[in-house]
Amino acid sequence: MVEALFWPALLGYGEAALAYASARTSRAATWGVRMGWLAQTALLVAQAARADGFPWSTWAGSLNLFVWLVVGAYLIWGCRPRFRLLGLAVMPLAAALFVVARIGGGTGAGKSSSYGNVFLAVHVGFVLAAFAGFTLAAALAGFYLWEERRLKRRAADILRLRLPPLASLERLTWRTILVSLPLLTLGLVAGIVRQKERGGAIDALEAVTMLTWLVYGVFLALRPTGRRAAYLALGGFALVIVARLALAGSHFG
């Protein structure tokens, strides 16, 4: 029953992913994002209500939560008609990851976890929220590079196939990372405190996450501009991908 909420959420995200393809249907796409996100929120609430402990402690469950955070961040930062192409990048990815989360069993109910709720809410919640922010920042940085290239090459369709201005993309990338890094810091601190209590060595995922923190820390400290800023944001995101996809299985359990 709870799992049935997966379908309206996927329908919303899928509709948005398709509708963003055309400027004429971008309004419908935005509604798809909103409706899908509300349905996924309901799914998460239902999962939380029926779970014994933290319901997203598996890699698939955390992916479900991650998708919700990414779409949530997109709704806050970029869900505007002018940012249609950003939606075209974010929503298919969100829909695909959501399907992967379901295949991995992350959208079902009645999960149990040996972890304490408070610790996981702080650690997993903050780390995933930060990763969601970095994902959005990477999408913005990617668009920056594309738009800059089109301007450099003097593409004739630059005003027809219109992205947000370079300055807006740069500013939004910066702000997204500015919000996301403190979240990652809090999540990491929670994880380190818990690890000290329980003992054990740092695993590969933790090491990569710390490296990610360092890269984004350098980004905020140096405040690069233009292409350099975009490359650095994308470099940090490459580490997020490694942490989320390649090493996630080694950390959960």
Place this chain on the structure above:
Amino acid sequence: MTLTLVGLSHHVAPVELRERVTLRLDAAAELARSLGDAVCLSTCNRTEVYATGLDEHAALAALERLAGESLDGVVYRLQEDAAALHLFRVAAGLDSLVPGEGEILGQVRAAYESVEPGPVLDRVFRQALGVGKRVRTETAIGESPASVSSAAAALAAQVFGDLAGRRVMLVGAGRIGELAAANLASRGAEIAFVANRTVETARELAHRFGGEALTLDGIATRLGEVDVVVASTSASGSVVHAADVPAKRRAPLFFIDIAVPRDLDPAIGRLDGCFLYDIDDLEAVVAETLAGRRAEAERAEQFVAEEAERYRAWRASLDVVPAIASLRARAEEIRSAELAKVNGRVSDDERRTLESVTAQILNKLLHLPTVRMKEAAVGSEGAVYADAVRHLFGLEEEAGA
């Protein structure tokens, strides 16, 4: 109450003629009032008189007086649905020189509000304003620039976003450069410097924009202080070289070269953080956006056609409205006469009941014929139905009596 349009526009009349019949808003309103129930729309591209109950020769004569010559072969005359459709296309910007230009909608509104039109003109102009607004909000027809100078400003905005506070250097005091500068200024940019071979000319233009005048030699030292450079001199070689551009900058620099031969060294475009557009690039951008406008114009034409259909239906309904009104009046008259016969023979309560019941019978009986007549009017048979109703219920004899 036939809707008539007499006018001329850029499609058929050369500028020498158009400028003679172009009227300021108050003069256009005065002309309209002199013709009776009329609205005169006069812009640099068209002068049109929309009127009802008017002999079109009167409107033509008025325009010919302004032109000082015969307008045969130049002026167009349209009536009823065709005139309404034309006005809707005008308001939507579809009849403009540049499809989708937005200024015309304001001009149509001003013309409409400058007089007190009768019901037909009021209706057709309100519909025109509605469809014009719909086209602008529901299509992207007016979003893209349609000229080199506005494209230059739009491209600068594509780099910097909001241009408020961005500083512009104008190199050369040519007309196109000035237009580009005016476009940038209208978006909030500050024209900080005007550089020219003749410093007096630079000073004159700089004064107009509130900037500082420079000689061409002073450009290199000031490049670090601006965000946008617009070049349009008649120099035979490059005026700004790649070596002049400061290497250490945090913000991008946007160069617009409208001159032929080009003023700006093409190597500037290869510098990190520098964007350079020459006249060919700008024209390619404009051509592309105009193609986009034309695609959107097809959607806009659909909206206009829908509105024209609504107008036609409304006009057709006017054919049957008098017949419906007469029929209802006749029925009401009979009802009142019959009720008067029982006055004094029934109590007040019974009289009220009788009034209510007979009114309901009347309404139910007349509802279907009313609906059918309106439907027939939409299907262009309104006049036939109206005549039949008048004949069957003797409404003509009554009107004659």
